[in-house]
Amino acid sequence: MxxxxxxxxxxxxxxxxxxxxxxxxxxxxxxxxxxxxxxxxxxxxxxxxxxxxxxxxxxxxxTSGNYRFFNEAPVPDGSEIYMSSDGAINIIYEGETIGLEVVYANTRRAIKQIDYFNPDGTHDFTEEYAFDGNHYSNLLYYNNALQQIQFLNNDGQVVVRQYLFDGKINLITVEEPSTGRILNRYDNLISxxxxxxxxxxxxxxxxxxxxxxxxxxxxxxxxxxxxxxxxxxxxxxxxxxxxxxxxxxxxxxxxxxxxxxxxxxxxxxxxxxxxxxxxxxxxxxxxxxx
CATH class of the missing domain: 3.40.50.2000 (Glycogen Phosphorylase B;)
Incomplete structure (x- = not known):
C-alpha cells in the first residue's frame, strides 16, 4: 500500500x-x-x-454525520451554558464564568473544545472533542502552563499520555486503557x-x-x-x-x-x-x- x-x-x-x-x-x-x-x-x-x-x-x-451541539456539552453539574450577544459561549456556575466553549468552524456550532479556568483566571484544563462529538483528549495545566495531554479512546479511557516540562514533551506513555498498565514509554516525541x-x-x-x-x-x-x-x-x-x-x-x-x-x-x-x-x-x- x-x-x-x-x-x-x-x-x-x-x-x-x-x-x-x-x-x-x-x-x-x-x-x-x-x-x-x-x-x-x-x-x-x-x-x-x-x-x-x-x-x-x-x-x-x-461516526460520520454525528456531532455534538454546543448546548449538549457535558459540563459540570449545576452549571449552565450561555451564549452572549457577541457569540462567546460561556460555562456559568453560581454566577461565575468557569469555562469557555470553542466550536468547529463552518458547522452549526458543533463543540470543538471547552477551556476551564481557576478562580484566579489561570488555565485549569481543556477538553477537546472530535468532529463527531466524542471526547478526544484532556489538556491539564499547572500555573497556567501545559503539563500533560491525555488522549482517549472512544470509551473515554486514557491510552496515551504526553508529559511536558518547560513547554517540551519529556515523557510519553502508552497504556492499557482498562487497567492503566504502562505498555510502552518514550523519552521524547521523535522516539x-x-x-x-x-x-x-x-x-x-x-x-x-x-x-x-x-x-x-x-x-x-x-x-x-x-x-x-x-x-x-x-x-x-x-x-x-x-x-x-x-x-x-x-x-x-x-x-x-x-x-x-x-x-x-x-x-x-x-x-x-x-x-x-x-x-x-x-x-x-x-x-x-x-
Missing part, C-alpha cells in the same frame, strides 16, 4: 493542493503525525483520506513517532515524505520502502547541497531508499558529481534549483 506521511494538514500551504493530487494519483492515504481531533471534518472538507498516529494507538473510530509509524506500515508498503524534518526522522525504523519527494531546491541559500539530502544520496541515511526530483534538480546535482543511484526523475518542477 502507498502512504503520504505528513506532520500536519496544511490547507493554507501553497503546495498542499499538489500533495493532495499526488496522494490521489497513488491512491495513498495520509499518515498524520500531529494529533487531529477534527480529522473527520478535514477529510470531508479536503476530500482526502487520513490516518492519525494518535488514533492508531487509541483505536479511535469516527514515540518513530516506534508508532513502524507499527503502522509494513515491508510491502511505500511511504513518501516531502520534507527532511520530523517526517524523515519518523521513518528511521520504518520497514517500508521510504521515498523523499523533493518539494524544494536541492541547494540551500549558501549554494551547497542540503545536508540531509546529501547524506541520503551518499547512502549515509539508509532508511530513505529513494529520492524523487525534477530533471533540472537531477542534472544540477550531477554537475557536482553527487551520487545519484538513489535518485529518480519525475515530471514536477517544485524541486527545480533556484
Amino acid at each position: 502507498n502512504y503520504e506521511l505528513i506532520n500536519g494538514v496544511t490547507p493554507q500551504s501553497p503546495v498542499w493542493p499538489r500533495f493532495k493530487q499526488w496522494a490521489k494519483e497513488a491512491n495513498a492515504p495520509f499518515i498524520v503525525l500531529q494529533s487531529l481531533p477534527g480529522l473527520l471534518g478535514v477529510e470531508k472538507e479536503e476530500d482526502v483520506h487520513l490516518r492519525s498516529v494518535i488514533d492508531f494507538l487509541t483505536k479511535r473510530r469516527y 514515540f513517532l518513530t516506534a508508532t509509524v513502524s507499527q503502522m506500515v509494513t515491508a510491502h508498503d511505500t511511504v513518501r515524505i516531502h520534507y527532511m524534518g520530523v517526517e524523515m526522522n519518523a521513518l528511521s525504523e520504518s520497514p517500508a520502502h521510504n521515498v523523499l519527494r523533493l518539494v524544494e531546491s536541492p541547494f540551500g541559500d549558501d549554494g551547497a547541497v542540503r545536508g540531509f539530502l546529501l547524506m541520503i544520496l551518499k547512502d549515509e541515511i539508509k532508511y530513505i531508499q529513494e529520492v524523487e526530483l525534477s530533471k533540472a534538480a537531477y542534472h544540477a546535482l550531477a554537475m557536482q558529481n553527487i551520487p545519484l543511484s538513489k535518485a529518480t526523475i519525475i515530471d514536477d518542477s517544485l524541486s527545480d534549483p533556484y
